[in-house]
Amino acid sequence: MIRHLLKLIWNKKKAHSLLLVEIWASFLVLFGLTSLLVYNISKYQEPIGFTYENVWAVSLRSNRDTTDLAEKIQRVLQRIKTYPEVESATQMSSNFPFSQSSMSNGVDYKKKHVMADFYATDENFAQTLNMPVTEGRWYRSADSVGKYTPIVINQKAKEAFFENELPLGKIIGDRFKVMGVVNTFKAKGEFMANTPAIFELLDPKSSWHDLFLIRVRPGTDALFEAKLVKDITLMVDEWSVEVDHLTDSRKNQHNLTLVPVIIFLTVSGFLLINVALGLFGVLNLSIAKRRGEIGLRRALGATGNGISEQFIGEIWVLATFALLIGLLFAAQFPLMNVFDIQAGVYLTAIAISIVVIYGIVTLCALFPSRLAARIQPAVALHEE
Amino acid sequence: MLTNYIKIAWKVLLRHPFYTFITLFGISLTLTVLMVLTSFLDHLFGSHYPETKRDRSLYIMQMRTQDSTRTGSSSGPMSFKFLTEYAKSLKTAERVTICTFVNSSNAYVGSQKIKLNTKYTDADFWEVAEFEFLEGKPYNEQNIANSDQVVVITDDFKKHYFGKTEASVIGKDVEIENLHYRVIGVVKGSPVTRPFTYADVYYPYTTPKSNYQRTGMRGGYVAILLAKKKSDLKAVQDEFQNNIRRIPLPGVEDGYKFAYVEVKSEPYVENFTGTLLNGNKGIKTIFFGVIAFILFMLMGLPAINLVNVNVSRIMERASEIGIRKAFGAPVRTLMWQFIIENIFITFIGGGIALILTLVIIQLINSSGMIAYADLTINVNVFLVSLLVCLVFGLLSGVLPALRMSKLKIAEALKS
Amino acid sequence: MINLTNIEKVYRTSSIETLALNNINLNIRKGEFVSIMGPSGCGKSTLLNIMGLLDEPSKGTVELDGQRVSTYRDKELARLRNEKIGFIFQSFHLINDLSVVDNVEIPLLYRSTNGKPRQTYAKEALEKVGLSNRIKHFPKQLSGGQKQRVAIARAIVGQPEIILADEPTGNLDSAMGNEIMNILQTLNNEGATIIMVTHDENMAKRTHRLIRLFDGTQVQ
Numbered sequence A: 001m002i003r004h005l006l007k008l009i010w011n012k013k014k015a016h017s018l019l020l021v022e023i024w025a026s027f028l029v030l031f032g033l034t035s036l037l038v039y040n041i042s043k044y045q046e047p048i049g050f051t052y053e054n055v056w057a058v059s060l061r062s063n064r065d066t067t068d069l070a071e072k073i074q075r076v077l078q079r080i081k082t083y084p085e086v087e088s089a090t091q092m093s094s095n096f097p098f099s100q101s102s103m104s105n106g107v108d109y110k111k112k113h114v115m116a117d118f119y120a121t122d123e124n125f126a127q128t129l130n131m132p133v134t135e136g137r138w139y140r141s142a143d144s145v146g147k148y149t150p151i152v153i154n155q156k157a158k159e160a161f162f163e164n165e166l167p168l169g170k171i172i173g174d175r176f177k178v179m180g181v182v183n184t185f186k187a188k189g190e191f192m193a194n195t196p197a198i199f200e201l202l203d204p205k206s207s208w209h210d211l212f213l214i215r216v217r218p219g220t221d222a223l224f225e226a227k228l229v230k231d232i233t234l235m236v237d238e239w240s241v242e243v244d245h246l247t248d249s250r251k252n253q254h255n256l257t258l259v260p261v262i263i264f265l266t267v268s269g270f271l272l273i274n275v276a277l278g279l280f281g282v283l284n285l286s287i288a289k290r291r292g293e294i295g296l297r298r299a300l301g302a303t304g305n306g307i308s309e310q311f312i313g314e315i316w317v318l319a320t321f322a323l324l325i326g327l328l329f330a331a332q333f334p335l336m337n338v339f340d341i342q343a344g345v346y347l348t349a350i351a352i353s354i355v356v357i358y359g360i361v362t363l364c365a366l367f368p369s370r371l372a373a374r375i376q377p378a379v380a381l382h383e384e
Numbered sequence B: 001m002l003t004n005y006i007k008i009a010w011k012v013l014l015r016h017p018f019y020t021f022i023t024l025f026g027i028s029l030t031l032t033v034l035m036v037l038t039s040f041l042d043h044l045f046g047s048h049y050p051e052t053k054r055d056r057s058l059y060i061m062q063m064r065t066q067d068s069t070r071t072g073s074s075s076g077p078m079s080f081k082f083l084t085e086y087a088k089s090l091k092t093a094e095r096v097t098i099c100t101f102v103n104s105s106n107a108y109v110g111s112q113k114i115k116l117n118t119k120y121t122d123a124d125f126w127e128v129a130e131f132e133f134l135e136g137k138p139y140n141e142q143n144i145a146n147s148d149q150v151v152v153i154t155d156d157f158k159k160h161y162f163g164k165t166e167a168s169v170i171g172k173d174v175e176i177e178n179l180h181y182r183v184i185g186v187v188k189g190s191p192v193t194r195p196f197t198y199a200d201v202y203y204p205y206t207t208p209k210s211n212y213q214r215t216g217m218r219g220g221y222v223a224i225l226l227a228k229k230k231s232d233l234k235a236v237q238d239e240f241q242n243n244i245r246r247i248p249l250p251g252v253e254d255g256y257k258f259a260y261v262e263v264k265s266e267p268y269v270e271n272f273t274g275t276l277l278n279g280n281k282g283i284k285t286i287f288f289g290v291i292a293f294i295l296f297m298l299m300g301l302p303a304i305n306l307v308n309v310n311v312s313r314i315m316e317r318a319s320e321i322g323i324r325k326a327f328g329a330p331v332r333t334l335m336w337q338f339i340i341e342n343i344f345i346t347f348i349g350g351g352i353a354l355i356l357t358l359v360i361i362q363l364i365n366s367s368g369m370i371a372y373a374d375l376t377i378n379v380n381v382f383l384v385s386l387l388v389c390l391v392f393g394l395l396s397g398v399l400p401a402l403r404m405s406k407l408k409i410a411e412a413l414k415s
Numbered sequence C: 001m002i003n004l005t006n007i008e009k010v011y012r013t014s015s016i017e018t019l020a021l022n023n024i025n026l027n028i029r030k031g032e033f034v035s036i037m038g039p040s041g042c043g044k045s046t047l048l049n050i051m052g053l054l055d056e057p058s059k060g061t062v063e064l065d066g067q068r069v070s071t072y073r074d075k076e077l078a079r080l081r082n083e084k085i086g087f088i089f090q091s092f093h094l095i096n097d098l099s100v101v102d103n104v105e106i107p108l109l110y111r112s113t114n115g116k117p118r119q120t121y122a123k124e125a126l127e128k129v130g131l132s133n134r135i136k137h138f139p140k141q142l143s144g145g146q147k148q149r150v151a152i153a154r155a156i157v158g159q160p161e162i163i164l165a166d167e168p169t170g171n172l173d174s175a176m177g178n179e180i181m182n183i184l185q186t187l188n189n190e191g192a193t194i195i196m197v198t199h200d201e202n203m204a205k206r207t208h209r210l211i212r213l214f215d216g217t218q219v220q
């Protein structure tokens, strides 16, 4: 039967070429869309590794003031810790969770060169963000003896550097000593790829790290926030103070990912509906045109179901051709590792797109071919 | 005659409502997407409130310094002093404004927090950007010389800070970060998509915390150069580059030794795409490749669809054409019918697209997704895309019909 | 073999009602060669359609081998049409997109004969109707008579017990017509039951029995 279908399609190749192109193009659009979705969903499924509710980021800017900056920052931190509303506070570099800024550096260990995100934090960081340490412990200020800076790495960094080795106590990049390992840390939110991250103990004498993360008691409101800002500016006048709630920053980060995805999704969604309607129309017409053939096949012994199977079979063969051509294109993405995305994402996307394309063409062919199956052979033949 | 054709076309369209629907859906979808997209691009790059003189403006957004081996680089906005020396002094420019890029801050009213964006500007800012003053007036050179603690605020900020009030707030006090300012003017706000002019609160650069006295080359300031006319842009650009070449090299900034300095003054679009892609060739080609592919698919898929539906509808009439010809019907009348039908349906599709676009743009403008969004329909784009649809319609409808009319009658009858 | 009792067929459209067949009683025995004659529009094709299980009568019963066909389901009807009955249509009904052999092998396709024997059977059938030199042609490239012969080849390829022929010689000259008649007669001698519609008295004379229809009623 398949040979028969192939012959039918081959003999009508001119009329089918447009359909072929259309299915091929839809497959590519769908492939783009599903790649984007699969990529983001797979990222979303990995936990961000910390809690952000009731955490505020307080950033300071010294403006014109240039004297004793580090000491002033420490004084402000100590003051913040005295408020009963503040459960925990930590000082860190400006690339705080969900912020727009990021910092990454290459680190070498045993001929391996790994790009990792760097976060300079003090000893209270894990506690403030409720980050569980899976191996070893979070560093303390007291760890900073000798020439090595204590660091904590995430699971991804551990895999990148050590594979099966035990990481604790190892020295990487000639100056970092691993004190502990945390699970995941996705600072830019759920849609960030899980990449290697390194936390290093910050130097309290440096004036660079002018940002605090504070965990406040649930229910703390803007009145306290206003008081906090006022108190800080009274301590260090001329300085600017800004408070961001991590929940807000997270929303902003999410929008950066979600808005383009949603736009792409709606546009491609409409495109595919458009294609499905067109396909349906074309199939409807071509089946209507072949009523005589249907009547004849019935007269020669085809069952009603046989007829509708034939039409669905035809469109499947056609779709298979289109998909094969489409695969030639799509396969380049996992093969050439475009955009540095894992091959698995592309392969899943290809699989989903193939299923959806078969689904769409089946749906489009189903109704007209069901109609065709119900045609009385005598009537169809008479009309010819 | 024409009305007669249109009547026939209308009847034909109604006779096959499903195919009419498919065709209309395709045409209006494509046109709508295209128009919303271009309207958004126009919103980003066109000359709109308050940057109405954008077409004769040059933007200076960042300075890029590199060490002698060109391995590392550092870039960012510049200091007020640097821009005063190298940009403000330009003789070919009509006016030059120096202001900070967007900074954020908080203000508190009772138990409510207002997140706000602030900008420190000079007095020329109000000349280069044409804000509409709802109340009061901008600060002038005198205010700046006196270091007056005054601010210009937007209507949106006024609503949040002072509540919904019709009464003037000129002369009232605003407290931000423990400092008190007197409101001197209220303007209609600028959308966030225009970062050179967008803010909630505008301060004169001589108010505290503006860091304008900073001595190095880098800082928090950017500049807009306004040329006298569009044709002067090149001259202004050249003069500015001449100034930049006078920067002593090599130099040191914040402990960073640099051997090369690059500061560009560019029209807005180039400035925007330049920072977006940051000169990286590989990313640039991939980026434009992906955009081109998406656009191609966006246009191509509905086009294929349209052609496909049209061709199969014409093919359906093949034997009809054959029989009519066999009995001597002039093919020209048949052709005219197809042509009118296609033009007709394209225009209906265009009309629907126009309405849809208006609705979507209205939704975007009023959704608050982008505050002060002012998307408008670009008539040129609309007409061009309508023409494209027409070409496709005619290609797909009339070409097969033409081919069939050239077909020998016997052949047509046989199919 | 085929038993028709009190057959009536009414075609209804929104405005008109045509009585195509009226009170037909007919018994066709196995191995018979029957011809049907009558003026144009008298219901010959309609009768053939009903006997070939392509259409249902409005009234009356059709029995095939003693079994009432109205009790069969679609699948069984399809099998009967495929294996028991061979059709030759008045207007050929060839599939334009398939070549001559591919057209002829269709009945075998629906009884899942393998590809190789299918082609051989189809070629044999085409040889019988004298068309073995045209097997790769497409229907559009054939003359009316050639098409008619392809239609006959297709009807006999499955070696059905009953052959229903609607004016099989209508498009042919008398020499060719005679040849077709010879083929049918050979088939009949080999045991096939044949029912043939014709306008040609000479052809009708060569059959066992003649049925005359007039305005939907059997007159003889």
Ligand SMILES: Nc1ncnc2c1ncn2[C@@H]1O[C@H](COP(=O)(O)OP(=O)(O)OP(=O)(O)O)[C@@H](O)[C@H]1O
Residues within 6 Å of the ligand: A379, A382, C011, C012, C018, C019, C020, C039, C040, C041, C042, C043, C044, C045, C046, C047, C090
């Ligand atoms: N599907 C149908 N709908 C309505 N009327 C029909 C239909 N099929 C046939 N008829 C009518 O039934 C009558 C018998 O038609 P039929 O095709 O059986 O004639 P026929 O004897 O084969 O004629 P001819 O010799 O011209 O082929 C005709 O009057 C025709 O108009």
Ligand SMILES: [Mg+2]
Residues within 6 Å of the ligand: C044, C045, C046, C090, C166
């Ligand atoms: Mg007839």
